[in-house]
Amino acid sequence: MLEAPIPPDEALRLDTLRRLSLLDTEAEERFDRLTRMARRVFDVPIALVSLVDEERQWFKSCIGLEVSETARDISFCGHAIMGNETFIVPDASLDPRFADNPLVVGGPCIRFYAGQPLQIANGCKLGTLCIIDTVPRVLSDEDVGLLKDLAAMVVRELEAVQLATIDELTRISNRRGFVMLAEKSLSLASRLQMPLALLYLDLNGFKGINDRWGHAEGDRALIVFATLLKQAFRGADVFARMGGDEFAVLLPNVVEAQAQLAYERFNTILAEHNRQSSCGYALACSTGIVSYDGRGCVSLAELLTRADELMYQRKRDSKG
Structure with a gap:
């Protein structure tokens, strides 16, 4: 199993994430409706808004999965936030980075993963909107575009939270x-x-x-x-x-x-x-x-x- 590297802006990324005050909060309909939409559009059993914290990935919205977080070192989303484009794993069991991952060999038995990084205005990627299946899959270019559109809607919700808690002039908390x-x-x-x-x-x-x-x-x-x-x-x-x-x-x-x-x-x-x-x-x-x-x-x-x-x-x- 290959652990994801740490982003070069990790300190700023974690500071930005924590200042949103979203970690360990209750579910919110504005995020849940987007994961429900993703699950329905892509016909997958699992859709998540995943926020990558220092040692864990925590799910602000979690449709189709019973847990609220997993360790960062086994997360697919930790890999996804390293790039700008959609991170796609057609069959995790055949991918040397993930074949022996506990999330692949055990529950939820991930085979297919696609995660779009959630990049906000300061350039930090806080997590992903991701879809997961227990069977191998391939995403078309049109599907990738749809996932990006849904992720952009999640980003707008994250930035709405940020704007509500940031002083417009000084850019520190209000x-x-x-x-x-x-x-x-x-x-x-x-x-x-x-x-x-x-x-x-x-x-x-x-x-x-x-x-x-x-x-x-x-x-x-x-x-x-x-x-x-x-x-x-x-x-x-x-x-x-x-x-x-x-x-x-x-x-x-x-x-x-x-x-x-x-x-x-x-x-x-x-x-x-x-x-x-x-x-x-x-x-x-x-x-x-x-x-x-x-x-x-x-x-x-x-x-x-x-x-x-x-x-x-x-x-x-x-x-x-």
Whole structure:
């Protein structure tokens, strides 16, 4: 059996996938109707919307299969996301890459597989729309075109999810996206008794930037600030523009002292940007930092309120 290689954009691909907050969610009719359509159009027993996670492929929609996920190292979809075209295996039992695959020699006894990569706007292939049969098959060019059309409909649904959770200007999570991701992180922290910290940041002097240099420059300041946040914090951290000139960062498995160090690192990056910038103003922020030790019960709303209050207190103190 040949395991699929790892895509060159794997880090970005996994980050994009997880920010959709679709993994381990309930079935949704908008995806199920497309897999039902694929099964009916191609007359196959199994049709899936498969999302390829770090160590598994998880099925957002699963028609004709009893399981919700399988290991990535035995997945056909892991191979499919390596290319741009439809990945077709006419008879897996005769294909040296798959002949001894557990999904071939055992249930569901795959013989035929065709998977169309689900490539979204940033170029990442998050998974496939795939059809599976227990007997060998051949797809015509017309069939391939139909599968691509159905996959394009799945991609539109994925991008609709992404647009609903991404801030249009800065291209990081918006408040809705932050809440979805942060709630999961908080639930995990509580279950594992793992600490986390929350930073709430307000961009100082934003109104003055808009008033003096115009709204286009104000937008540029927000974009730069968000970009510097992404540079300063870890890929596992959840950061978002909460609205206006306010941002939040959730740091899993971090105590408050570590969060303070992370904030100081961000300030160093901010200062270096200001030193090199010729825009006429300096970017600075006021921040509230709160933490949760993983014990007891606390809501995300409580953490946000406490961090917000601390941030405004520090903003008032800085004004003397």
